[in-house]
Amino acid sequence: MSASADLKQRLESANQQHLLKWWDDLSREQQANFEEQLTSVDFDLIRRLLEKGSGGAGESIAAKAERATPPKNLVRLADLTADPDLAIDADKKGRELLAAGKVGVVLVAGGQGTRLGFDQPKGMFPIGPVTDRTLFQIMFEQVLARSKKSGVKIPYLIMTSDATDADTRSYLKSENYFGLDESDVLFFKQGTMPAVDDREGTLLLADKGQLSVSPDGHGGMLGALANANLFQELESRGIEYLYYHQVDNPTAIIADPVFLGLHVLRESEMSTKVIAKVNAGEKTGVVVDVDGETQIIEYSDMPTAVSEKTDSDGDLLHWAGSTAIHVFDVQFLKRIAESADGLPFHTAHKKVSHLAENGELIVPDEPNAYKFERFIFDALPMAKNALVMEADRSKEFNPVKNAEGSDSPQTCRSALNLIAVDWLTMAGAEVESGTRIEISPLYAVEPADLDEKIEPGTHYSGEVILK
Ligand code: UTP
Numbered sequence: 001m002s003a004s005a006d007l008k009q010r011l012e013s014a015n016q017q018h019l020l021k022w023w024d025d026l027s028r029e030q031q032a033n034f035e036e037q038l039t040s041v042d043f044d045l046i047r048r049l050l051e052k053g054s055g056g057a058g059e060s061i062a063a064k065a066e067r068a069t070p071p072k073n074l075v076r077l078a079d080l081t082a083d084p085d086l087a088i089d090a091d092k093k094g095r096e097l098l099a100a101g102k103v104g105v106v107l108v109a110g111g112q113g114t115r116l117g118f119d120q121p122k123g124m125f126p127i128g129p130v131t132d133r134t135l136f137q138i139m140f141e142q143v144l145a146r147s148k149k150s151g152v153k154i155p156y157l158i159m160t161s162d163a164t165d166a167d168t169r170s171y172l173k174s175e176n177y178f179g180l181d182e183s184d185v186l187f188f189k190q191g192t193m194p195a196v197d198d199r200e201g202t203l204l205l206a207d208k209g210q211l212s213v214s215p216d217g218h219g220g221m222l223g224a225l226a227n228a229n230l231f232q233e234l235e236s237r238g239i240e241y242l243y244y245h246q247v248d249n250p251t252a253i254i255a256d257p258v259f260l261g262l263h264v265l266r267e268s269e270m271s272t273k274v275i276a277k278v279n280a281g282e283k284t285g286v287v288v289d290v291d292g293e294t295q296i297i298e299y300s301d302m303p304t305a306v307s308e309k310t311d312s313d314g315d316l317l318h319w320a321g322s323t324a325i326h327v328f329d330v331q332f333l334k335r336i337a338e339s340a341d342g343l344p345f346h347t348a349h350k351k352v353s354h355l356a357e358n359g360e361l362i363v364p365d366e367p368n369a370y371k372f373e374r375f376i377f378d379a380l381p382m383a384k385n386a387l388v389m390e391a392d393r394s395k396e397f398n399p400v401k402n403a404e405g406s407d408s409p410q411t412c413r414s415a416l417n418l419i420a421v422d423w424l425t426m427a428g429a430e431v432e433s434g435t436r437i438e439i440s441p442l443y444a445v446e447p448a449d450l451d452e453k454i455e456p457g458t459h460y461s462g463e464v465i466l467k
Pocket of ligand 1: 122215
């Protein structure tokens with residue numbers, strides 16, 4: 001069967017007719033699948049993104065970064081210590097919101113996790129300091145513990161992608177969602193974007209009847225929520241706030257009452273947690289204000305000289321590193337999802353394996369293609385009263401990004417261990433140096449949970465599992 005005239009015409013007018021080179025080699029089923037994939041591509045959008053990528057439109061982010069200032073609408077750790085009532089009021093408000101069933105949690109777990117190099121979805125990575133408790137398990141147990149504490153069932157929205165969907169679903173089902181009701185675990189799948197050759201502007205093929213595509217970034221969450229009718233679902237469940245976190249950080253305090261409370265007390269539409277950067281060169285996005293709007297600038301877009309700026313005390317001016325932990329008003333997200341432009345796309349220059357004209361698979365050594373992604377943090381400048389809250393890095397930001405070195409399983413396990421030692425010590429226990437401890441969130445989801453469980457003076461050594 002030959003390709004439909006309509007498809008041929010679309011590809012010709014987009015200068016992408018090479019994609020049909022192997023059409024006649026494909027089975028009918030492969031042709032149908034390929035046609036469906038090609039039809040879903042917005043060639044006009046790709047053209048515009050390529051033009052923008054080559055400096056076509058607007059001021060560069062680097063230029064904006066030059067006039068960035070530290071975020072103004074900010075609660076620093078020192079503010080919470082200096083004014084205990086601020087923390088107490090926020091905590092109370094947050095617990096009220098949770099108990100009223102107004103909070104849902106969303107986990108984005110669609111990334112390919114290339115840096116870690118694990119052959120399953122990253123959430124299935126074993127990270128417990130003593131057992132093989134996975135990232136997913138720690139997160140699901142946190143949501144369950146918080147639900148029980150709040151006396152409501154907190155819905156847990158899980159974003160997957162083509163790369164992670166099937167394995168994530170079957171793993172979580174086989175684990176009975178770690179105790180959450182199946183009806184409270186709401187899966188939704190993000191979309192994809194094609195990879196484009198950096199010289200020709202042509203879409204690349206992964207196979208004869210398959211485009212080379214990748215997930216469309218965590219910002220794909222908005223379109224994906226809308227496509228899965230989840231805004232409606234959230235509204236029907238009375239959910240007004242979504243607590244967002246990422247699959248790589250098991251020390252994120254999921255549905256933290258203080259953060260939720262501050263978000264609402266400060267009438268913010270989107271709030272974000274930050275940590276103080278360790279040095280100017282740390283590879284993390286930075287939260288800043290530009291022309292009165294709060295936004296996150298990726299480290300790769302920040303000129304070194306701007307990263308290195310200091311204030312009058314000699315401290316880093318742009319100190320506020322992003323943790324990718326946010327709270328959103330659901331109506332705010334819905335508004336952006338329904339707007340014509342939505343979130344902008346970012347272009348990245350990457351190595352993408354693809355089929356050459358002679359049918360051979362090329363595995364490039366150097367970046368050869370553009371990939372396009374949306375970032376959820378680009379919603380920040382669109383939010384009213386965007387609020388920035390500082391968190392303690394050692395307690396809340398220990399992501400698993402790399403296989404070794406910084407932000408690796410090893411650093412993350414040590415952090416989980418240290419947090420457990422800290423909690424037990426606060427509860428009056430004595431923990432011998434070198435003790436390995438794992439506390440299930442079902443045993444304690446916050447330090448105060450240990451007060452009634454741990455006898456002061458209890459001695460811990462060796463390997464300890466509290467669950
Ligand atoms: P990262 O930016 O660290 O990307 O994702 P990654 O794909 O997990 O890892 P690398 O860069 O390939 O090594 C941060 C968070 O955003 C999610 C990830 O699953 C992770 O929770 N994410 C990222 C998505 O859900 N979808 C995407 O398209 C990209």
